[in-house]
């Protein structure tokens with residue numbers, strides 16, 4: 058487990074070195090986004106470093122049971138696409154930046170840990186026919202981070218306790234070791250982990266993530282329609298596959314119907330051929 062996490066950190070460090078994060082703010086545009094903005098207001102007392110530490114622990118829990126794909130080139134590629142998307146999201150910057158990693162699992166799934174650690178399975182990658190569809194899957198996860206859906210999944214009473222406890226511990230230990238501090242977050246980690254692995258964030262949060270994904274794709278130069286083509290394949294897969302992303306998300310056919318209604322207003326993209334070739338070059 059330690060070895061796997063080290064590799065994960067290495068991938069993350071590589072990305073940090075390569076990816077420059079630009080700050081770009083976009084005002085809330087839809088009703089769903091306004092609702093999200095209100096939720097963000099409610100959890101604004103959860104600091105960015107708190108969110109980062111919590112997210113790191115949640116990601117570690119996922120990695121404890123599912124290993125990373127041992128292919129640095131693929132990890133780097135997915136990161137490059139992810140960073141491109143994240144920069145154009147409504148939250149282009151987080152405390153320690155966005156990190157993306159591919160999990161060695163046939164189950165189609167993706168996880169967005171608070172603070173910007175995003176994990177996608179090989180099973181979901183295999184469903185993607187091109188880079189735009191990969192970008193669509195990642196943009197949906199980035200939106201969960203941007204909307205702080207993970208943080209919002211934590212019971213408010215619990216979080217208040219964690220913050221108080223941490224202050225006491227920090228005073229005692231003058232900063233303390235990260236591993237010791239992490240134990241204080243256990244209840245919150247459980248809340249977030251349950252949401253991303255079993256319960257999901259709920260329909261409103263999922264519609265909002267799809268809507269933001271469409272706008273993010275357009276801003277990043279990807280084809281927003283890629284979300285619809287990916288969801289179309291997922292509708293088929295969902296008929297026989299009930300695990301992974303289908304367990305935590307609303308029926309894919311409903312997601313697809315909503316997405317299709319939104320796509321009409323969005324313009325087509327550019328540079329499709331270059332991205333198609335880049336995607337084909339990867340060993341997925």
Ligand SMILES: [Zn+2]
Nearest residue numbers: 197263266306
């Ligand atoms: Zn989602």
